[in-house]
Amino acid sequence: MTVTTEVPCIGATKTLVPFRRIFLTGGSGYVGRNLIRHFRDRNMEVVALVRSAASAETVQDLGATPYHGDMLSSDIGEGMAGCDALIHAAADTNHGPGTRVQTRVNEDGTRIVFEAACKAGIRRAIHISSESVLADGRPLVHVDESAKLPRKPAGNYSRSKAAAERIALASNRPGFAVVALRPRLVWGRDDTTALPQLCAAARSGKFAWIDGGTYLTSTTHVPISARRSNSLCLRVGLARYISFPMASRLRFASSSRNSWKRKISSQLTRQSHAVCSASLPRLEILSRHYLEAGSNRR
Numbered sequence: 001m002t003v004t005t006e007v008p009c010i011g012a013t014k015t016l017v018p019f020r021r022i023f024l025t026g027g028s029g030y031v032g033r034n035l036i037r038h039f040r041d042r043n044m045e046v047v048a049l050v051r052s053a054a055s056a057e058t059v060q061d062l063g064a065t066p067y068h069g070d071m072l073s074s075d076i077g078e079g080m081a082g083c084d085a086l087i088h089a090a091a092d093t094n095h096g097p098g099t100r101v102q103t104r105v106n107e108d109g110t111r112i113v114f115e116a117a118c119k120a121g122i123r124r125a126i127h128i129s130s131e132s133v134l135a136d137g138r139p140l141v142h143v144d145e146s147a148k149l150p151r152k153p154a155g156n157y158s159r160s161k162a163a164a165e166r167i168a169l170a171s172n173r174p175g176f177a178v179v180a181l182r183p184r185l186v187w188g189r190d191d192t193t194a195l196p197q198l199c200a201a202a203r204s205g206k207f208a209w210i211d212g213g214t215y216l217t218s219t220t221h222v223p224i225s226a227r228r229s230n231s232l233c234l235r236v237g238l239a240r241y242i243s244f245p246m247a248s249r250l251r252f253a254s255s256s257r258n259s260w261k262r263k264i265s266s267q268l269t270r271q272s273h274a275v276c277s278a279s280l281p282r283l284e285i286l287s288r289h290y291l292e293a294g295s296n297r298r
Contacts, residue, residue, distance in 0.1 A: 019039070019044050019084060019085040020044065020045065021044070021046075021047065021082055021083045021084055021085070022039055022044060022045065022046045022047065022084075022087055023047050023049070023067075023079065023080045023083040023085070023086050023087070023117070024036065024046055024047065024048045024064070024086075025048075025071055025087070025089055025090035026049075026088070026090030026091065026128075027048025027049060027050065027055070027058075027059045027064055027066075027089070028048070028054075028055035028058045029089065029090070029192075029193075030186065030191060030193045030222070031128060031183075031186060031222065032048065032059075032090075033058065033059075033062060034189070034190065034222045035087060035089065036048065036059060036062040036063065036064045037062055037063075040062065040063035040064065045065070046063070046064040046065065047064065047065045047066075047079060047080075047083060048065070048066055048067065049067055049069055049071060049090070050066045050068055050069075051068070051069070051070060067079035071090055071113050072105070072109055072112060073112070074112060074115075074116065076112065076113065076116045077116035077119055077120045080116060080117055080120035080122060081120060083120065084124070085123065085124045085125070085126070086114075086117040086122050086124070086125040086126070087125075087126045088113050088114070088125065088126070088128060089128040090105075090109065090113075091105065091106050091161065091164070092105040092160075093157065095155060095157050097155075097156070098155065098156020098159070098160070099156070102156055102157065102160055103156065103160050106160035106161055106163070106164045107163045107164055107167065109164075110127070110164040110167045110168055111167050114127075114167065114168055114171040114178070115171075117176070118176050122176065123175060123176065123177065124176075124177045124178075124179075125168070125171070125176065125177070125179075126179050126180075126181060127164070127165065127178065127179070127180040128180075129161060129164070129165045129181060129182045130161050130182055130183065130184070131182045131183070131184040131218070132157060132158045132161055133149060133158055133162035133165055133182065134149065134150065134158075135150070135153060135154040135155075135158045136150035136151075136152055136153060136158075137154045149166075165180050168180055183220040184217070184218045184219060184220055185217065185218070185219040185220060185263075186219075186220045186221075187219055187220070187221060187222065187267065188221050188222035189222070191222075195267055195271070198264060198267065198268060199268065199271050199273055202268055202273040202274070202275075202276070205276075207276055207278070208278040208279055208280050209260075209261055209278065209279040210260075210279070210280055210281075210282050211279065211281060211282045212279045213259065213260045213264070213279070214260075214261055215259065215260055216258070216259055216260075217258065217259070217260045217263060219258070219263060
């Protein structure tokens, strides 16, 4: 469980000038789509990196300008021309056994994107990280931004996202302020990530709680709404006011705390899925994880 930390405007510029033109990676993804809606609703121009015609159509329908390219290519900077802000939301989010592709996308991709943004004259950058960077197989209880990254992360996703976070924050300098946000279990409208996987598991009879699911968890609601003043989109919007040297800081983005079972049960019920009572011991899950991790290293 993570402690909710507000995003302050400490160190902000005296004149709060909003982004005029944003370069966004991961624009066709779940978080990216909602960020496009958020900033377009506020009359800000968004240039979204895309690799396919389908992704281009998705971001264009939301009001963004698609830029065809690859974040692993150094010429990505051409699409950043005229932009004053970067939001890096693209990542390989596979939580299974690690792959070289995931490492390359999350680490090399972040390095290339931030180097290109700096050269393109972008003034502020927001890196969408994850609370998973702190995961080492043990419960996260009362942690905040001061918690150190573990020496042995729980899997390649956690390891590669932690490396990406370090790369992004190391880019912070006068004229190029960088902030990293760590959302936890992003949920809400248009979910194409966690919720579909949970529903598929429920339909197939492969869904089970870990230790009964009674442990507390933090979650992050994605869109702006009258009832969700702590949404991820709002946190990203506030982060644009943090400037050097107060940048190069971490911000947890969490909007609620509840038991895992209660939170997930409510989501499954809304999708008309029966909530099962099957449960597996946590030690068994950890044993499987370390066996898979060892197999992947070989």
